[in-house]
Amino acid sequence: MSKIGEYTILPLSLPPTTAYPVPATHTLYLRPHAPKIPTESDSRSLFIVNVPVDSTIAHFKGVFKSLIGAGRVEDVRFEHEQRNVSSQPPTQALVVMSKKEKNKKRKRGEEDPVEIDASLPQIWDRDLLRSGSTAVVVLVDEKSVESALKTVRKLHKSKSKDDRWPVWGQGVEGKAPALGSARYLSHHKMRYPDTAILQKNVDAFMTAWNHNEDEKARSAKRQRNVPDEDGFVTVTKGGRIGPARRDDVERKQAELEEREKKKREELGxxxxxxxxxxxxxxxxxxxxxxxxxxxxxxxxxxxxxxxxxxx
The missing domain is CATH 1.20.5 (Single alpha-helices involved in coiled-coils or other helix-helix interfaces)
Structure with a gap:
């Protein structure tokens, strides 16, 4: 059986390891990528289900090299990377100055402000995926997608039992950090970064934090004396400098009454x-x-x- 529904089945040969000295098979499920929100690269992408936990870009390049030749994989986006696209990691902060601040600096002859990456040092040399996760493999063209699926179907029809399926991890030696005890040894070393690097990251983080706090304070100050569309004044931390102007409040109140009257007439x-x-x-x-x-x-x-x- 080469397909389940719209998915094409691709078994992978897992070579024996010291932890499990028996050959095994891992199954991938492939189909053309068709997300709800389309992008330009969808027509040349494959959506893959049941990705191995130790997957890297090098692993998938090795798999597709055995299927359709080298140089066909442009990029690989894993599930956890897609989930974090719209949300910035909590340990990362960027200092972004407003146009007014930039203009002041330029008038003083200072250079344009540079965004500061305040992310903390990493303590793992590679990420591991959760079991059964997904990935999107972007190929160089649409023809490569058709060729990959066609090759998998041909392998299912092949009568040869030996060396039929791609070998997982073949040719990845030296292209991805090692797992096992080497991974935890590297993790132990990375937990204690150099003092100068750590101090640089902490300084950058505090700079970004102070900038964000100053921006919040300026925004709160602007809101203290400005009534909203309902005629109310926002009370922020620190209190108000002075009462809102009476004419502004009366104008907002009149607008609110007019809006309510119109709503009642429309409602009937x-x-x-x-x-x-x-x-x-x-x-x-x-x-x-x-x-x-x-x-x-x-x-x-x-x-x-x-x-x-x-x-």
Whole structure:
């Protein structure tokens, strides 16, 4: 069986290791990438499910090299990297100055401010993925995607049992940090970085922190005397310097009342009992008008029906 639903099955040969000295097989599931929010590279990308925990870009380059040749993989985006695209890591802060601050510095003849990377030192030399995670492999063109899927289907039809599937980790030696005891030895060393490097990172982090706090204080100060659209004044930490101007508050209050009046007019008789009462009132008005018209007609008939003989 070469497919399950829309996924193409790609078994990988796992060579024996000292921890598990028995050959094994790991299965990947591939399909053309089709995210909900499309991008330019979707047509030349493959979405892969059940990625091994020790995956790196070098591993996938080795797999696709055995399938369609070298130089076909442009990039690999793993699940945890995609999740962190829109959110900045909590240990990272960038000092970004406003245009006003930049102009002041330029007038003083100072250089343009540079963004400061305040991320703390890493303590692991490589990331490990969670079991069953996903990845997106971006190839050089659409033809490479078709060729990779076609090659996998051909391997399923092949009668040869030996060396049929790509070997996981083949050719990766020296391109990715080692695992096992070497990984934890490296982790132990990285936990104690050089004092100068650590001090540089701490200084950068504190610089970014102070800048953000100053920006928050300036923003709060601007909001102290400015009423919002409902006529209320934001009370920030430190209190207000002075009361809001009365004309601003009255103007906001008038705008609020006008907005409420317009909303009531647009809403009209929204509830069922309101419509029922309105119909009763209209019906009563019609009955009243009918009775008045009836009396008027009777009066006209009575006046017109009197006969006066000529003398």
């Amino acid at each position: 008789d929204f509830y069922r009992f309101q419509m029922r009462e309105r119909r009763k009132a209209e019906q009563g008005e019609l009955v009243k008008q009918f009775e008045e018209d009836k009396k008027r007609v009777e009066a006209m008939k009575e006046k017109r029906g009197r006969f006066r003989p000529e003398r």
